[in-house]
Amino acid sequence: MSRTIKPVLLLLATMLLALTAACGSSSGKEELTTVKFSEVIRSIFYAPHYVAMSQGFFKEQGLNVDMNTAQGSDKGAAALIAGTADVSMVGPETTIYIYNQKGDKTLKVFHQLTAKDGSFLLSREKIENFAWSDLAGKTVIGWRPGSSPQMVLNSMLLKEQVSGVNVVTNIASTAMAGAFTSGQGDFIQVFEPIASTLVNEGKAYYVTSLGEDFGAYPETSYVATSDYIKAHPDVLKKFTAAVAEGAKWLNTASDDEIAKALRPFFEGTPDDLILQSVNRYKAQGTWPTDPELTQDQFDILQNVLVENGVLKAEDKVTKMDDIVDMSFVRQLGKSD
Template sequence: MRLIGKAAGILAVTAALATASAPSMAQTKVTISQAFQSMLYLPFYVAIDKGFFKKEGIDVDKETAGSPTAALSAVLSGSAQFSIHGPEWTAIAAAKGADVDIICNVVNGAAVWIATTPDFKFNSIKDVKGQKIVTGLMPTTSTSLFIKLLKENGMDAKSDVDMLQVQIGSEPGPFIGGQGKVAVLYEPGLDQVVAQGMKVVLGFPKAYGPYAFSSVTARKGVDPKAAQGVVNGMELALRYMQTNVDDTVAIAKQEFPTLDGKIVEAAVRRMIAEGVYPKNVDTTPEALKVSMDTQIALGNLKEQPVYDKFVVRDYVKKALALPH
């Protein structure tokens, strides 16, 4: 009995020493409000699934707001510390005096494509003149980019095309149903119509290059420890996605169980290959300018936000320095 007691005491001391020597990183709870459950936000889901946030001491409560403005409103009201959506919404709010900025890149390509029916002859965007175009209900970046592209090519969205605007995500239905020979699509809608024989004729990721499409937004007074942990977790996720494509596809299938697995895989591989998912969390001045130019062209912004005041790179620099 004396030996058993002695052994138990040794075990207790050993356990205490192990606990004391383990990293004492307490988990900081944060709420991140995403605009939608979207395949664009896959880096966010990877960070959660692979435990990258927890590794950085962050316990994330994921909320889905239903729209970019609702997600941003959650940050402005204090019900969420961070939000994920297009940086244009943050820029518009900041221009009106809101104390918000972006701290992390999530999507760095203009993740929009134009598809047509197999028989449609497409040599340039001017070929869509006079056509009915199935596209997302404004305000949305897909339709905004399409309108801007028309304008850049001497066409007007109101007079030169007939836009059939439908709820975002439902574009494949009327397109496949024959209500238009041209559609402007996000993923996974693009690969849904490709699976039905439609053809991709123009990809905005290749046309525009780096484009700040989705970002993590926070208030300027956000807890710096929490912000650093979130940015670090996203950095680790983005690195993981570049070198572990199969596992990234598997995570996407878990996040979107009602979609055909082949469609999910095609969409994820397309977005990785075309640089839609960035290789790191940095938002470059060039990527932000191209993104904000779209909003200026549409009249949503009067001028470019000042990069150094709008993009917080302190957290980004530390995340980029994490060991590989």
């Protein structure tokens, strides 16, 4: 090899090493932190979260969300305790249950995703001018005992003084629609997009919104263990920012953009039903502009738990901060 070629090769090798090092440094900056995430069920009720995933808001925050569906708040809470989930989207009542068990771990709400119940009541027969008294003597396919939609429905029946309603609570959430279409029950309580799908297919009639009729209720929260919050405050700050951006985006995006963003999470659901579902949730004020769990909301939650017999009055959590940490929400919009 000539003496002229050797310096050239050496120069090229040096440049290649430098380029490799630079690329390695750059990729290091783009490396994402994985968050093991458990959602309670799959529903457009949680649209801001799916938007944050599809629009890259989590990625912009340096996070990779590894999502699975628990099919129940109890299972989502169990995943946190077992360490198979870092963050769970569950009913905030789970934090109260775990706290009162006085175990080794406690859970804390760090972001309030929804401000209303997300279920809708459908009927087998068309009903004009529905009144809650129409449920007397009828069978409703509902949710498991102690779940938020089950307690909201029961509280509505108590409020309206309706008795003699047979609420079926032992059918798995994934089998409820099938049970209804096969002939079981006079009514069914479901979330979107299942509600719109059943109505659109002519298998049920829309009756009313539990969210609108019941009013304010903190149904779904993001929850993590106290230990995880202490160890990873930077992760939860970014997580909160991404979800908040998702909720904000939903209020300004076009119909085409919304359908495209949610379509991957609801395969087989037509775009018009996705949009109908989103608009129903928007209309009832499902997604608060300020995702903070307030003392008033917390009081409503505990009163519902007591009313439904899943919490004794003397076991109410008197200090909300023991199971709620809104510090990340309060940092939204503030510069570092």
